[in-house]
Amino acid sequence: MNKEVRVRFAPSPTGALHLGGVRTALFNYLFARKHGGKFILRIEDTDQTRFVPGAEDYIIRSLEWIGLDIDESDIKGGEYGPYKQSNRKHLYTQYAEQLVKDGFAYYAFDTPDELEQMRKKLEAEKASIQCYGPATRMTMKNQLTFGDEQTKLMLQSGAPYVIRFKMPESEKLVLKDIIRGEINADTSILDDKVLYKSDGMPTYHLANIVDDHLMKISHVIRGEEWLPSLPLHYLLYRAFGWTDTMPEFAHLPLILKPDGKGKLSKRDGDRLGFPVFPLHWEDPKSGEVSKGYEEYGYFPEAFLNMMALLGWNPGNTTQEIFTKEELCNLFTLEHVNKAGSKFDPEKNKWFNKQYMLVLPNEELAKYFIEGAKADGIEVSMEKATKICGLVKDRCNFTHDLWKESTYFFIAPTEYDQVNKKKFWKEETPELMKKCVEFMKGIADFSAKNLEDTISAWIQENQLSFGKVLNPMRLLLCGACKGPHIFDILEDLGKEESIKRIETGIEKI
RNA sequence: GGUCCUUUCGUCUAACGGUUAGGACGCAAGAUUUUCAUUCUUGUAAUACGGGUUCGAUUCCCGUAGGGACUACCA
Numbered sequence: 001m002n003k004e005v006r007v008r009f010a011p012s013p014t015g016a017l018h019l020g021g022v023r024t025a026l027f028n029y030l031f032a033r034k035h036g037g038k039f040i041l042r043i044e045d046t047d048q049t050r051f052v053p054g055a056e057d058y059i060i061r062s063l064e065w066i067g068l069d070i071d072e073s074d075i076k077g078g079e080y081g082p083y084k085q086s087n088r089k090h091l092y093t094q095y096a097e098q099l100v101k102d103g104f105a106y107y108a109f110d111t112p113d114e115l116e117q118m119r120k121k122l123e124a125e126k127a128s129i130q131c132y133g134p135a136t137r138m139t140m141k142n143q144l145t146f147g148d149e150q151t152k153l154m155l156q157s158g159a160p161y162v163i164r165f166k167m168p169e170s171e172k173l174v175l176k177d178i179i180r181g182e183i184n185a186d187t188s189i190l191d192d193k194v195l196y197k198s199d200g201m202p203t204y205h206l207a208n209i210v211d212d213h214l215m216k217i218s219h220v221i222r223g224e225e226w227l228p229s230l231p232l233h234y235l236l237y238r239a240f241g242w243t244d245t246m247p248e249f250a251h252l253p254l255i256l257k258p259d260g261k262g263k264l265s266k267r268d269g270d271r272l273g274f275p276v277f278p279l280h281w282e283d284p285k286s287g288e289v290s291k292g293y294e295e296y297g298y299f300p301e302a303f304l305n306m307m308a309l310l311g312w313n314p315g316n317t318t319q320e321i322f323t324k325e326e327l328c329n330l331f332t333l334e335h336v337n338k339a340g341s342k343f344d345p346e347k348n349k350w351f352n353k354q355y356m357l358v359l360p361n362e363e364l365a366k367y368f369i370e371g372a373k374a375d376g377i378e379v380s381m382e383k384a385t386k387i388c389g390l391v392k393d394r395c396n397f398t399h400d401l402w403k404e405s406t407y408f409f410i411a412p413t414e415y416d417q418v419n420k421k422k423f424w425k426e427e428t429p430e431l432m433k434k435c436v437e438f439m440k441g442i443a444d445f446s447a448k449n450l451e452d453t454i455s456a457w458i459q460e461n462q463l464s465f466g467k468v469l470n471p472m473r474l475l476l477c478g479a480c481k482g483p484h485i486f487d488i489l490e491d492l493g494k495e496e497s498i499k500r501i502e503t504g505i506e507k508i
Numbered sequence: 509g510g511u512c513c514u515u516u517c518g519u520c521u522a523a524c525g526g527u528u529a530g531g532a533c534g535c536a537a538g539a540u541u542u543u544c545a546u547u548c549u550u551g552u553a554a555u556a557c558g559g560g561u562u563c564g565a566u567u568c569c570c571g572u573a574g575g576g577a578c579u580a581c582c583a
């Protein structure tokens with residue numbers, strides 16, 4: 001890479017940052033780090049009607065949680081600021097006017113109603129052209145039809161206006177995308193997009209090109225939904241005379257619903273029970289609350305790892321667990337897939353588990369103690385560490401650690417009906433009574449000794465392991481789950497174990 | 509409808525003209541007549557279809573069919 005790499009993540013503060021946005025940010029970040037470049041955060045808030053309070057802060061906190069440190073932004077500073085478009089408003093007017101002056105754009109005065117009518121008319125005719133483009137612009141109310149004189153008069157009189165890009169009549173364009181190769185476009189079916197709105201704000205298209213140019217952005221890495229706008233954007237660079245410094249483009253494939261059709265949405269998360277936002281989010285308008293990956297108990301490292309591998313793969317490896325540093329070294333846009341990927345919440349959990357399992361038991365114990373405390377139970381570090389070692393294999397999240405082992409501390413009050421039906425037979429109560437009497441005589445209640453003596457007892461009495469140990473587990477834990485039963489007995493201790501079995505025989 | 513993009517196991521993907529098409533998630537079976545969401549082992553399952561180009565196509569080209577995006581004074 002011969003030029004300095006400068007990439008930006010440019011979200012609109014219209015709500016929580018969703019998974020698509022997270023991944024776009026991540027790929028930009030990885031690309032910047034790989035090439036020793038800059039990762040810039042720019043807030044695109046040119047649509048005042050969609051502004052959501054708190055959204056910008058949410059985006060920043062999310063990036064922080066994931067671990068994507070920003071090099072330039074309004075908070076971080078930088079020599080190309082301000083980094084929020086509403087604070088750059090004054091800049092865009094001159095560029096829009098320059099385009100008009102050079103004949104690449106024009107003033108238009110059509111009302112929203114008139115535009116709507118035109119759209120309906122074309123739809124009724126089943127016309128395959130855009131509402132406002134090379135084919136129709138001469139039938140509309142604009143500088144081209146009114147003439148420069150009248151246009152000037154109308155502007156002076158304060159008539160509301162927009163500035164539209166004048167799409168070339170008929171030009172075949174072949175554009176380059178790093179991920180997709182060549183992209184074809186025909187300007188004759190494109191439309192004269194609004195660049196400058198009647199409220200004095202630029203649209204995305206104008207602001208984006210002006211800012212990318214001014215901020216010396218080298219690579220535009222964004223979602224596939226922008227691919228149809230690429231011809232317009234290229235034409236804008238050309239109209240401004242900036243083609244020699246134009247950034248390279250890479251359009252990322254979209255993240256799709258785990259099932260069914262279409263783009264992943266917040267609803268899918270609610271419906272299928274997985275988070276679609278990094279952090280907890282409460283929509284200030286609807287009051288709707290969404291749990292985030294953080295709340296669900298995901299490690300940010302696991303989340304980042306999983307997101308990086310969605311639509312990208314380093315190639316020629318079967319490795320799936322990567323540190324952020326490894327990803328920074330390995331990342332290339334050429335290895336980004338072209339097709340959209342369906343999101344798999346199950347694999348998510350697997351990633352999290354991998355990250356949890358490498359932590360030492362002492363570390364896991366902290367989460368365990370926290371969970372216990374929430375239920376009003378004090379647990380020593382030593383005991384928590386031991387139990388974590390016993391149960392961690394069957395957990396996906398750190399909060400499962402406590403949830404999966406409450407029976408170590410709380411005697412069961414209910415018994416799993418399915419297990420009961422399976423293991424609690426007519427002769428079982430007698431058997432349990434006999435067994436508990438035997439256990440009362442065992443002095444050494446260590447797992448090892450319990451296994452030896454109880455196994456011997458089972459054999460002496462010509463019983464089977466299943467007939468004895470399954471019901472005992474049911475009485476001890478309330479269900480047939482958990483680690484090795486002799487480990488449970490040892491941990492519970494002689495007194496508690498016997499008590500649980502005896503009361504269980506009556507209660508079940 | 510129009511335009512553009514896209515297409516390898518159910519899912520995420522590897523293989524950038526020559527592989528018994530590999531891995532992971534999931535699922536299933538066994539180890540396990542002591543449970544289990546663990547572990548290990550094994551298994552399941554894919555190049556959308558039709559034409560080319562080539563000694564040889566998952567890979568290159570063209571159609572067809574699926575999928576996706578866009579089609580706002582939203583980004």
